[in-house]
Amino acid sequence: DEMAGTAASTTARPARPAPRAPSAPAPLREAPWYFQLGPAWIVSLLVHLLLILLLALITFRSEEAWESITLSTFVSPEDTEGGVRFDLPEDRELTDELPVPDLPDLSDQEVRSVVARADQDARELLLDPSPDVPLPDVREVRERVAAGPTGNAPSFAGRDPRLRAELVQREGGTLLTEAAVARGLRWLAEHQNRDGSWSLNDWERSSNPTNTGDAAATSLALLPFLGAGQTHEYGLYKSKIAKGLQWLVRNQQRNGDLRAGIDDTRGMYAHGQGTIVLVEALAMTGDERFRDPAQRAVDFIVAAQHDEGGWRYRPGESGDTSVLGWQLMALQSARAPGTGLRVPDDTLKLAGYYLDLCASENGARYAYMPVQRPRPTPSMTAEALLCRMYLGWTRDDPRLRSGIVWLETEHPPQRTRENLYYWYYATQVFHHLGGPSWDHWNIEMRDQLVNAQVKTGKNAGSWDPERYEFGPQGGRIFTTSLGVCILEVYYRHLPLFKQLEIDADSSGDRP
Numbered sequence: 001d002e003m004a005g006t007a008a009s010t011t012a013r014p015a016r017p018a019p020r021a022p023s024a025p026a027p028l029r030e031a032p033w034y035f036q037l038g039p040a041w042i043v044s045l046l047v048h049l050l051l052i053l054l055l056a057l058i059t060f061r062s063e064e065a066w067e068s069i070t071l072s073t074f075v076s077p078e079d080t081e082g083g084v085r086f087d088l089p090e091d092r093e094l095t096d097e098l099p100v101p102d103l104p105d106l107s108d109q110e111v112r113s114v115v116a117r118a119d120q121d122a123r124e125l126l127l128d129p130s131p132d133v134p135l136p137d138v139r140e141v142r143e144r145v146a147a148g149p150t151g152n153a154p155s156f157a158g159r160d161p162r163l164r165a166e167l168v169q170r171e172g173g174t175l176l177t178e179a180a181v182a183r184g185l186r187w188l189a190e191h192q193n194r195d196g197s198w199s200l201n202d203w204e205r206s207s208n209p210t211n212t213g214d215a216a217a218t219s220l221a222l223l224p225f226l227g228a229g230q231t232h233e234y235g236l237y238k239s240k241i242a243k244g245l246q247w248l249v250r251n252q253q254r255n256g257d258l259r260a261g262i263d264d265t266r267g268m269y270a271h272g273q274g275t276i277v278l279v280e281a282l283a284m285t286g287d288e289r290f291r292d293p294a295q296r297a298v299d300f301i302v303a304a305q306h307d308e309g310g311w312r313y314r315p316g317e318s319g320d321t322s323v324l325g326w327q328l329m330a331l332q333s334a335r336a337p338g339t340g341l342r343v344p345d346d347t348l349k350l351a352g353y354y355l356d357l358c359a360s361e362n363g364a365r366y367a368y369m370p371v372q373r374p375r376p377t378p379s380m381t382a383e384a385l386l387c388r389m390y391l392g393w394t395r396d397d398p399r400l401r402s403g404i405v406w407l408e409t410e411h412p413p414q415r416t417r418e419n420l421y422y423w424y425y426a427t428q429v430f431h432h433l434g435g436p437s438w439d440h441w442n443i444e445m446r447d448q449l450v451n452a453q454v455k456t457g458k459n460a461g462s463w464d465p466e467r468y469e470f471g472p473q474g475g476r477i478f479t480t481s482l483g484v485c486i487l488e489v490y491y492r493h494l495p496l497f498k499q500l501e502i503d504a505d506s507s508g509d510r511p
Contacts, residue, residue, distance in 0.1 A: 013353050016307060017344035098122055098165050098175040118179035125182040125228060125236065126161040132233045133285075138162050148499045152390050153335040156284055158491035159229035163502070170500060171431070171490035172442040180450050181228055184484035187461030188221050189240050191477070196243030200475045215251065215260035217477045218244055219273035224484035226280045227492040233285050245281055248274055249293050255303075256296030265313045268304065272311075272326030275301060279333045279341065286338065295341050298334045301327045302347050309354030319354050320369050325383040325425070327351075332390045352391050355384050364402035378411035382425035389432055395497040404429065408437050413444040418452075419469040420482040431489050432496045442489075449483055 098119075135141075144157040145167075158167050168178055192198055198217040222244045225237055232242035251260040258274035259267045275297040282290035304311055304327075310319010311327045328351050334341040356363070357370040358380070365376035366384035385403050393400050407426055423445060430441040454462050463479040465471030471479050485492065494500065 013308065014346055014349040016350060017302065017346040098178055099169050118175050121182040122175055122178035126164060128235050132238065135234060142502060145494065145500055146502050149494050149496055150337050152392055154333050155494040156280060156336065158494050159227065161229050164491055166502060167491040173490040176450050177446050177487045180453050181484050181487050183461035184480050185225060185228060185237065187480060189237050192240055196247035198477055200477055215258060215262055215274060216266050216270035218247055219270060219277050220481040221477055222277045224481050224488065226277065226284065227485055227488040231281065231285050248277065252293055256300035258297055263314065267313050268311050268323050269326055271300065272330045275330035276333050279330065279339060283336045283339050298331065298341055298343060301330060302344060305347060305350060308357065309350035321358050321366055321380045321384055322368060324351060324354060325387055328387045348391060355387060361402065363399035365406060378407055379419060379422040382407060382422055382429050386425050386429050389496055395433065404433060404437060413448055417469050418467060420479055421470055424482050424486055427486050427489050434495060434498050446487065449487055
């Protein structure tokens with residue numbers, strides 16, 4: 001047995017970090033941040049300027065111009081073709097940095113039409129005709145990508161739209177995966193509530209899920225937008241993201257709690273996911289207005305940890321591996337370069353101790369809770385192994401290798417009941433590992449996900465929750481958010497165990 005003599009850590013339980021006095025919250029204001037409307041004279045001025053522009057017959061406007069002022073959405077009961085209709089001349093050459101997957105016959109007009117629409121959707125997502133701020137120097141971004149992550153902290157540098165096509169090509173994505181990302185984000189954008197939130201409990205949008213809650217839905221919906229390099233400052237959906245971030249911060253409690261009043265099984269899930277959103281918004285833009293909300297959200301996670309290292313539905317409850325994964329990823333994201341957020345080392349050590357309690361097979365497999373240790377599951381194993389990677393396990397750690405072999409041989413995508421939660425974590429694990437294991441997993445995963453995306457009707461761009469394990473509980477927002485995040489794996493987080501072969505001084509990058 002290659003694992004003989006290699007046991008899971010049985011060191012004494014680390015001490016909990018000393019409680020830290022909460023930072024003074026920002027003073028309450030009637031109109032928080034820059035999201036709210038300005039004084040009446042500004043509104044009047046803007047209205048008059050708009051009328052002048054209309055009178056000047058400036059009639060050409062992009063979809064984003066309408067997008068930026070949309071306050072509500074309407075879901076048509078009629079089935080229509082998903083996405084924007086896009087017809088090309090038969091002789092148009094399909095050229096793009098993104099690789100076209102193997103298709104039956106590109107000379108066939110119907111196949112070419114499918115590829116042409118995918119080409120437009122993928123390209124559209126990379127553009128912003130009116131960014132609020134310029135993107136950083138692309139040479140510096142390339143240098144960060146080429147250097148890879150710092151330590152075990154996530155790196156978001158690969159999300160830059162000017163590098164996306166190159167990373168997709170190098171890491172195993174295709175034109176169709178990027179088109180699926182674009183269509184999924186479009187569906188999510190169309191189903192945002194007027195107040196900036198998203199909801200799991202709207203049957204038209206979420207297939208009547210048993211789990212409800214705007215806090216979880218809003219955080220889940222924002223994650224794939226940020227994963228695609230869309231922020232409140234740049235991207236086709238910056239106004240949507242700004243409203244969503246505003247909703248999260250407006251509903252945050254003074255102690256950092258992002259649960260928005262949820263005090264049941266969804267609570268700490270929602271908080272962990274919301275913390276990731278705030279931390280990523282800070283890391284990706286450097287907008288200092290997110291620093292205090294993000295730090296208070298991190299502090300709430302630290303304070304909510306159980307004495308044995310886990311987190312569960314409510315602060316202080318004994319842990320489970322599923323909830324722990326979201327909290328740990330939030331804490332690790334807070335350690336990303338440039339955030340300047342405080343995360344106690346003892347909190348991370350104690351989380352590792354909890355994982356020891358759930359481990360079996362010498363640390364290679366993991367259960368939902370310590371009492372279920374003899375019954376490890378692929379979902380919890382993938383989630384725990386990702387946590388172990390960020391906690392410092394190396395690529396050659398025999399426990400990591402053994403666990404990945406179990407996932408690869410016993411639980412590949414084509415042999416399991418489709419479980420997006422498992423795929424979400426396992427895809428990240430295999431991507432960080434790289435090599436043939438990643439290649440095999442990626443091909444199966446990406447093709448199944450792209451093919452399963454709804455192609456027509458009012459839900460075009462989403463993933464049907466009835467198709468997936470735990471899908472009915474989470475609903476269409478849940479399955480679509482996870483589906484998009486999975487297909488963003490090629491750039492969402494830089495791989496931990498390899499440096500990407502990218503030209504650090506390339507010219508010709510375009511936004």
